[in-house]
Amino acid sequence: MISMLRAALPGALRKLDPRRQWRNPVMFIVWVGAALTTVLAVAEPFVGGPADSGGSPVPASFTWAIAVWLWVTVLFANLAESVAEGRGKAQADSLRQTRAATTAQRVAGYDAETDAAADRAALEPVASSDLRLGDHVVVRAGELIPGDGDIVWGIASVDESAITGESAPVVRESGGDRSAVTGGTRVLSDRIVVRITSMPGETFVDRMIALVEGAARQKTPNEIALNILLASLSIIFVVVALTLNPIASYAAAPVSVTVLAALLVCLIPTTIGALLSAIGIAGMDRLVQRNVLAMSGRAVEAAGDVTTLLLDKTGTITYGNRRASAFLRLDGVREQELVEAAALSSLADPTPEGVSIVELAEAEGHRFDRRPAGEIVPFTAQTRMSGLDLPDGTRIRKGAGSAIAAWVDQVEQAEQTERAEVAAVGASGGANGAEPGPATGLAARGADRAGLPAAVRAELEQRVAEVSQSGGTPLVVAEHRPGAPARILGVVHLKDVVKEGLPEKFAELRGMGIRTVMITGDNPLTAAAIAQEAGVDDFLAEATPEDKLAYIRREQEGGNLVAMTGDGTNDAPALAQADVGVAMNTGTSAAKEAGNMVDLDSDPSKLIDIVRIGKQLLITRGALTTFSIANDIAKYFAIIPAMFMGVFPQLAVLNIMGLHSPASAVLSAIVFNAIVIVFLIPLALRGVRFRAGGASQILGRNLALYGLGGLITPFAGIWLIDQAVRLIPGF
Known part of the structure; x- marks a missing residue:
């Protein structure tokens, strides 16, 4: 922490510029109070020293001490903001390295139909800074992608570690939801x-740099409202301080300008005025640490107020x-x-479903030939099934229930047609005086096998319904052996496994x-x-x-944040419609532009963490x-008796801390007012520990801890x- 404060000190000193401070x-x-007391301290040797409210002199160093500690208070407030901003500079520096100028191979007159691979197109070497919207560039293995864009042709493995911090490469391809690429990868x-x-x-990357450095951070509505409240309170107390001296003079107890300041x-x-900006910056920084980029502080704050959370089933x-x-x-x-x-039928199926079928069969102790001869029937969206045709004529199929049932019906109808043709030939031979052949007997034995029996169909539908109602996916298996009915x-039973710990979350x-x-x-049944x-x-x-x-829209019309x-x-x-829209970094450019947050890890379940960070x-x-307002009470008990106790001895009962003298009481309050800011900087940056609970429960806990703590600590x-x-000496 000390090294962070030391690194942030130059930035804090630069923020003493009144053109930045007035914000x-x-x-x-x-x-202003620090500047005024500094002027008074410089003028004192020429106009005389200060006096306390009773008219007795105070130490000559009193005004200088107050001035110095007021400047320290401002410096500590700037330090809190500088530390919060400094936490993003290291990441910003690493991101800047990805913006190094590169040479792009721009395609002149790119035509998606005739120049699909850009082999026949004329390539024009240009600097990445000269690229414009809509330009097409060719990027080969080993080259940097010169700018943000969408892949319109091809598929490639891309190293995005500079952006996400994840060393494993990712696959990007055209024509899908994983077509967006980032410049510098x-x-x-x-x-x-x-x-x-x-x-x-x-x-x-440019937007990330600006946001992690805090340069593009916009104050949120709640933060603006709190700033207005604090400014209003400050104006009220300025009026109180300005009117206090005439009233005190009327009571023969004039108060020095230094004490009034x-x-x-x-x-x-x-305290909260000094830490408010740091709290907002630190909230965005906590998201950046989790590889989530918030396009505005408003999005982070909205995450804390979310009342409805929409999550995809698959992958989340x-x-x-x-x-x-x-x-x-x-x-x-x-x-x-x-x-x-x-x-x-699953041995040649590389999908997780196919692999799991083989693993389950072996786990249950079943043995079979792992390298059977035969022709693999691949899965297609049209057939909705896959399988294996063995050399002996046996055909095995697995797939959706309706598709398999239709396949069985089709096989039986084809065989029925074949049997009818054979029967017709046999009948013709019999009419000519010949003996019926064996095929005629087969036709006679199978004449009643026309499609899937009703009892089997009913049992199948029952099994499929049971699996679906339990949240699983039914995969029906069928076979057809030569000379036997399909x-x-x-x-x-394929089960989509719910992630561990989610019900508790x-x-x-x-x-x-x-x-x-x-x-x-x-x-709906599976859902x-x-x-x-x-x-x-x-x-x-x-x-x-x-x-x-x-x-x-229905949720928002009901007053919910989504x-x-x-x-x-x-x-x-x-x-775009959601109050907090988290786009996956692997997604399309349209999705990333529409959302107000981007998850660089492309982990949809991180939405739960985003809500927790917003609430934190x-x-x-x-x-x-709460702590800031509560600890002001102790300062009143320190300064008010010190100001008027010399004239109104009855106020001594308010000096419950037994402070040594009016001068020491005022200086002690000012010193504490400055030091407490430094002690609270780590809490502002780390955030108050978040515990789930209702609003009243959280309020009660905060009042007990930070309200009572803010009252006792000062x-x-x-x-x-x-x-x-x-x-x-002198105090």
């Missing part, structure tokens, strides 16, 4: 064509990788048959008065089951972009405001300082 009304009044493989979406000096500084809420509430949890066979099917068929073997949010809503494209397991308050199933936007995450272009309207900011501001502090001051 903080409370501390500007202290600055490095392409590690392949080649891409990037369309520039920002002007030089207005890139994402000290009284004024002790009356106005200097659940891990997103559905895993096999059980094999559910149909009647008449041996479990070994179902497990073997499901595992064989049949459904059973269902694999949601319960915590509920205790804070925040309502959680899960957004998913799943059907309801996952919502119940995760412990969210509500869910929006089969959600479209229009549904999200309409839901947010936060949500998103990464795609289709999320942009909802992100508000609680810290409230706690220190009495002890001023008394200890007075014991030291009384040792100074």
Whole structure:
């Protein structure tokens, strides 16, 4: 902490400039008081020394001591802000290194259809600073991306460690929600064509630098309102101080200007006035430390007031990788048959679902050939199933229930048609006096097998419904062996696992008065089951972009503040509408432009942490405001008796601290007023410890800790300082 204060000292001294100081009304009044007492201290040798309220002389060094400690008070206030700003300078310096000028290969007359890979296009080397909106550039492996943009062709591995701090490379590709790239990041493989979406000096990195340094931080509405309140209180106490001396003179107890200046500084809420800016900067800095970039302090503050939290199911509430949890066979099917068929059809399936089926089969002790010969049938969006065709003619399929049922019907109808043709040939031979062939017998035996039996279909629907209602995804397995009817073997229960600890977090949010809503494209049955397991308050199933936007508007019309995450272009309207819109850094440029926060780690669950940081900011501001107002009471007990006790001895009963003399009492109060700022700087930067609870519970806890603490601490502090001051000759 000492090294941080030392590093921030030059910035604090520069802030003593009155052109910068007037922006903080409370501390500007202290600055004026310090300047005035300095002038009085310089003039005293020529006009005579000061006197206390009783007319008795005070030490010659009294005015100088007050002036020095008033300047120290202003300096400590500036130091708090400088320390908060300085915490972002190291990160800003590292970000500046990514802005080094690079040479870009601009494509002249880029045509997406004819120059897809930009192989036949003319490349024009230009400086990255000369790029303009809409320009297309080619970036190859090992080269820096010259500016913010969207990939319009290609796929590549990109090193974004300079921005996110994460060493693992990420994949960026055209045509999806992971097409946005940031200037200054490095392409590690392949080649891409990037369309520039920002002007030089207005890139994402430029905005990050300005924000982490505090240069672009705008005061929030609550902060502005508190500043107005503090300024109003200060003006009231200025009027009190100006009218006090004429009243005191009328009572034959004139008060020196130095004492009046000290009284004024002790009356106005200097502690919170000194720390208010630092609290706001530190709140944004805490987000930056978690790799979240807030586009404004308003967004951080709004996060603390959020009452409705919208979270995507996949990747936020659940891990997103559905895993096999059980094999559910149909009647008449041996479990070994179902497990073997499901595992064989999944051996060449690289998806987490396919891998988990094989792992579950082996975990249950089933054995099968891990390298079977056969032709792999890949999954397609049209068929909604995949499988394996074995050399002996056996066909295995797994996929959606309706798709598998349709496949069984199709196989049976094809065989029925074939049997009918064979039967027709056999009947023709019989009519000519020939014996019916074996094919005719097969046709006769299978004449009643036309599609999936009703009993099997009913049992399958029941199994699928059970899995869906439990929040899982049913994966139906079927097989067709030569000479036998196609049949459904059973269902694999795929479960989307809820992340550990989330139900407890949601319960915590509920205790804070925040309502959680899960957004998913799943059907209502599956959504309801996952919502119940995760412990969210509500869910929006089969959600479209229009549904999200309409839901947010309904919540806001009801007086709620809404936060949500998103990464795609289709999320942009909802992100823009939400009070706190957190865009993923892996998402599109449209999403990042629409949101008022960007998560550099692209972790949707971080929205919960953002809300906690926002609440911590508000609680810290409230706690220190409570402490500041409470500790003024002790200063009144120090200065008021000191000012008038010589004329009105009855006021001695208010000197409950037993302070040594009027001069030592005034000086002790001023010294404590300055020193307490330094002791509170770490708390302002770190933030008050956040504990979930209702508003009344948090208020009660803060009043007990910071209200009572702010009342007691100054009495002890001023008394200890007075014991030291009384040792100074003359005091």
